[in-house]
Amino acid sequence: MTPLPPGSAIGILGGGQLGRMLAMAAAQLGFDAHIFTDEEDSPASRVAARTIVADYRDRAALQAFAQSVGVVTSEFENVPAETAAALVAAGARVAPNPEALAIAQDRLSEKTFFNDLGIATAPFAAIDSDADLSMALPRIGFPAILKTRRLGYDGQGQVRIRSAEDAKDAYAQLGAPGLLEGFCRFDREVSVIAARGADGAIAAYELCENEHGGGILSRTTLPAPCGPEVEAEARAIVERVMQRLDYVGVLTIEFFLMQDGGLIANEMAPRVHNSGHWTIEGASTSQFEQHVRAIAGWPLGSTTRPFPVEMINLIGDAADNWEALAREPGAHLHLYGKRDARKGRKMGHVTRLLPPPTPYEPDYG
Amino acid sequence: MTPLPPGSAIGILGGGQLGRMLAMAAAQLGFDAHIFTDEEDSPASRVAARTIVADYRDRAALQAFAQSVGVVTSEFENVPAETAAALVAAGARVAPNPEALAIAQDRLSEKTFFNDLGIATAPFAAIDSDADLSMALPRIGFPAILKTRRLGYDGQGQVRIRSAEDAKDAYAQLGAPGLLEGFCRFDREVSVIAARGADGAIAAYELCENEHGGGILSRTTLPAPCGPEVEAEARAIVERVMQRLDYVGVLTIEFFLMQDGGLIANEMAPRVHNSGHWTIEGASTSQFEQHVRAIAGWPLGSTTRPFPVEMINLIGDAADNWEALAREPGAHLHLYGKRDARKGRKMGHVTRLLPPPTPYEPDYG
Numbered sequence: 001m002t003p004l005p006p007g008s009a010i011g012i013l014g015g016g017q018l019g020r021m022l023a024m025a026a027a028q029l030g031f032d033a034h035i036f037t038d039e040e041d042s043p044a045s046r047v048a049a050r051t052i053v054a055d056y057r058d059r060a061a062l063q064a065f066a067q068s069v070g071v072v073t074s075e076f077e078n079v080p081a082e083t084a085a086a087l088v089a090a091g092a093r094v095a096p097n098p099e100a101l102a103i104a105q106d107r108l109s110e111k112t113f114f115n116d117l118g119i120a121t122a123p124f125a126a127i128d129s130d131a132d133l134s135m136a137l138p139r140i141g142f143p144a145i146l147k148t149r150r151l152g153y154d155g156q157g158q159v160r161i162r163s164a165e166d167a168k169d170a171y172a173q174l175g176a177p178g179l180l181e182g183f184c185r186f187d188r189e190v191s192v193i194a195a196r197g198a199d200g201a202i203a204a205y206e207l208c209e210n211e212h213g214g215g216i217l218s219r220t221t222l223p224a225p226c227g228p229e230v231e232a233e234a235r236a237i238v239e240r241v242m243q244r245l246d247y248v249g250v251l252t253i254e255f256f257l258m259q260d261g262g263l264i265a266n267e268m269a270p271r272v273h274n275s276g277h278w279t280i281e282g283a284s285t286s287q288f289e290q291h292v293r294a295i296a297g298w299p300l301g302s303t304t305r306p307f308p309v310e311m312i313n314l315i316g317d318a319a320d321n322w323e324a325l326a327r328e329p330g331a332h333l334h335l336y337g338k339r340d341a342r343k344g345r346k347m348g349h350v351t352r353l354l355p356p357p358t359p360y361e362p363d364y365g
Numbered sequence: 366m367t368p369l370p371p372g373s374a375i376g377i378l379g380g381g382q383l384g385r386m387l388a389m390a391a392a393q394l395g396f397d398a399h400i401f402t403d404e405e406d407s408p409a410s411r412v413a414a415r416t417i418v419a420d421y422r423d424r425a426a427l428q429a430f431a432q433s434v435g436v437v438t439s440e441f442e443n444v445p446a447e448t449a450a451a452l453v454a455a456g457a458r459v460a461p462n463p464e465a466l467a468i469a470q471d472r473l474s475e476k477t478f479f480n481d482l483g484i485a486t487a488p489f490a491a492i493d494s495d496a497d498l499s500m501a502l503p504r505i506g507f508p509a510i511l512k513t514r515r516l517g518y519d520g521q522g523q524v525r526i527r528s529a530e531d532a533k534d535a536y537a538q539l540g541a542p543g544l545l546e547g548f549c550r551f552d553r554e555v556s557v558i559a560a561r562g563a564d565g566a567i568a569a570y571e572l573c574e575n576e577h578g579g580g581i582l583s584r585t586t587l588p589a590p591c592g593p594e595v596e597a598e599a600r601a602i603v604e605r606v607m608q609r610l611d612y613v614g615v616l617t618i619e620f621f622l623m624q625d626g627g628l629i630a631n632e633m634a635p636r637v638h639n640s641g642h643w644t645i646e647g648a649s650t651s652q653f654e655q656h657v658r659a660i661a662g663w664p665l666g667s668t669t670r671p672f673p674v675e676m677i678n679l680i681g682d683a684a685d686n687w688e689a690l691a692r693e694p695g696a697h698l699h700l701y702g703k704r705d706a707r708k709g710r711k712m713g714h715v716t717r718l719l720p721p722p723t724p725y726e727p728d729y730g
Contacts, residue, residue: 335395
């Protein structure tokens with residue numbers, strides 16, 4: 001494709017912090033960001049050239065949006081199928097493509113897709129009824145996790161099943177359609193973030209090690225302590241996935257790293273990802289700029305990471321600690337402009353290069 | 366002062382690229398940027414939460430602006446005195462303070478201010494009439510430069526006088542009030558960018574070496590090849606200036622560096638500065654974030670610069686080269702979203718860390 005020239009508009013579905021950071025990356029490259037969101041006064045709209053506030057199924061609003069931008073992308077994977085279809089019908093180029101979104105937003109198609117490509121996952125079974133659950137549990141074993149097939153995030157929409165007695169309650173709680181997953185006794189959680197350009201070029205960042213608390217990412221560090229073979233395997237997997245999907249943009253795959261060094265794919269996110277926020281200060285090109293470059297048909301940027309780095313999420317009232325963080329030398333504070341610090345809500349993050357960079361000492365001779 | 370909490374609004378007078386980069390830095394810290402500009406569809410307004418488009422002397426609009434923000438700053442020094450006064454009257458905190466703006470926007474008060482603080486300048490004379498010019502020229506010598514006292518920028522508003530015969534034309538061209546300046550046979554042009562917090566703390570970046578073409582900054586590089594004594598002298602000067610002005614925010618002083626190592630103050634800018642754009646990727650804290658921190662009453666950030674760095678301005682049609690720049694590994698491209706690439710107009714810039722950072726090599730041992 002012909003690269004989208006500076007001055008064009010980049011359309012972003014969703015008004016949260018990922019859209020906000022995408023919009024700023026787009027602006028840095030001379031683009032205008034146009035946000036489509038169902039939320040008034042969203043974090044992204046406050047740094048964007050234009051915002052359309054409408055329901056994600058409002059066809060007239062989607063058509064106006066499609067016609068105002070050079071490409072449409074999304075900050076979340078749960079874009080309704082009819083939203084993507086309406087945008088395509090209105091002539092928009094949607095990147096990543098709707099097929100990739102459709103696969104990633106359904107845990108069953110996602111895991112089936114992984115297995116079809118020879119990528120290991122935890123054992124799983126589709127659950128459409130109480131009876132399915134009873135039949136699947138002996139095969140999957142205990143503990144197992146029952147998840148909704150759609151709309152799960154940050155630990156929402158899942159229940160652990162420790163014994164046969166838990167099954168009825170779990171099913172009553174989540175209903176169908178669901179997915180029963182075996183439990184992985186993993187050593188670490190890691191993710192790989194990569195981008196594929198419109199020309200098919202692929203650039204991956206190194207593996208990120210992730211720690212969660214209450215189902216929500218709390219800390220990401222690099223380098224992940226897992227050696228070059230595992231790095232290479234993760235890159236090979238993400239490349240296979242992106243090529244198979246004819247993917248354009250940034251894609252993230254979360255893995256369980258087993259004690260034997262094996263990688264078990266947990267899920268993928270067809271978008272920039274919380275575990276990639278460290279790239280803003282920690283890599284030559286941020287994941288946000290990389291995504292904009294990819295969807296605009298620009299060449300991908302360098303993914304070089306000069307320093308060890310950690311990223312800490314500020315969740316709920318952790319962001320109230322902004323004064324101390326602002327005082328800490330070398331702590332890069334990011335706050336998302338959310339009005340209301342609800343429990344479990346991602347309010348910001350902090351990135352630290354480790355150790356903090358030292359001044360370059362010129363040779364005065 | 367009590368630090369302005371995240372979620373507050375930062376008011377910025379001016380809608381150009383400096384306002385745009387300030388607005389994005391404010392957003393990163395969780396602030397909303399409100400722009401006041403007389404220009405529709407300005408570069409800054411396209412990344413800001415809110416924009417008021419009005420004349421800089423529109424008192425009602427200024428009052429509304431003052432009441433919507435926690436602090437007002439400016440991306441340009443030529444803020445009309447009545448604008449600043451109207452904002453103060455409406456209860457706004459203006460940082461830097463109107464006195465600093467008033468001194469910096471008049472070349473005569475600026476040079477007098479420098480000399481009063483014992484800071485060397487080129488010889489100069491106030492020119493209010495043709496006769497003043499004839500009288501001053503023998504003292505100042507040839508070549509000399511006649512400048513308007515106000516509203517000069519990027520080489521505008523100045524004429525060189527090579528001989529007595531040039532004087533009449535020069536005066537006819539610029540008129541009064543003006544300033545006649547002696548010509549410095551300088552070795553290099555350098556600038557120092559520093560910030561002073563609301564608590565009086567000062568943090569300076571290292572000296573920048575600047576190259577100009579046609580009166581417009583074309584390239585900035587660090588480290589400037591001038592040794593620790595000159596660095597220390599420049600810092601001492603900028604500290605003296607900021608303390609004397611009870612200054613809050615980022616301030617820039619441009620110097621001529623003479624062959625004997627002496628610094629001659631050329632002019633000061635009470636704001637973020639083109640020669641500080643390298644700080645976005647090249648320093649721990651960008652000049653834009655530093656300015657926001659200062660005016661918001663936050664602690665200043667680290668000014669550490671880990672790598673040698675260069676910043677190249679993209680002026681006029683130089684920005685048409687964006688495709689090649691986007692392809693260059695390690696080149697950080699910034700485009701300002703200006704619709705019209707007029708000759709001499711600053712359209713963007715590129716920052717390069719030199720040499721480009723290499724990947725950190727973990728010890729898998």
